[in-house]
Amino acid sequence: MPKNTSSILIRVFFSLLLIFLAPMLGVIILIAIIQTTLTHLSHQPNMHLLDISKYIISYICQIVEYLTMVSHTPPYPFSPWNNRYDH
Numbered sequence: 001m002p003k004n005t006s007s008i009l010i011r012v013f014f015s016l017l018l019i020f021l022a023p024m025l026g027v028i029i030l031i032a033i034i035q036t037t038l039t040h041l042s043h044q045p046n047m048h049l050l051d052i053s054k055y056i057i058s059y060i061c062q063i064v065e066y067l068t069m070v071s072h073t074p075p076y077p078f079s080p081w082n083n084r085y086d087h
Helices: 003-021 024-042 047-067
Strands: none
Touching (some): 024 047
16 A cells, blocks of 8 residues: 555544544543642542543544644654654
């Protein structure tokens, strides 16, 4: 299969994946509500929720950047995991 056709198929795959990830917005809002409540009660954010949030945001951003051709590197699993928040 030519590289161009392969690239198009990968973009179609991630387009479909993004459609299925749309319901994740409810999960993100739930995480935001829980994080706000915990921060209000303990005066500091929950580090585990912060890490989960960073991974979700990073992955969704990579998909959107790839689909809009801002990036030509396909997201995981077609390339190594790249979390923009890792140091």
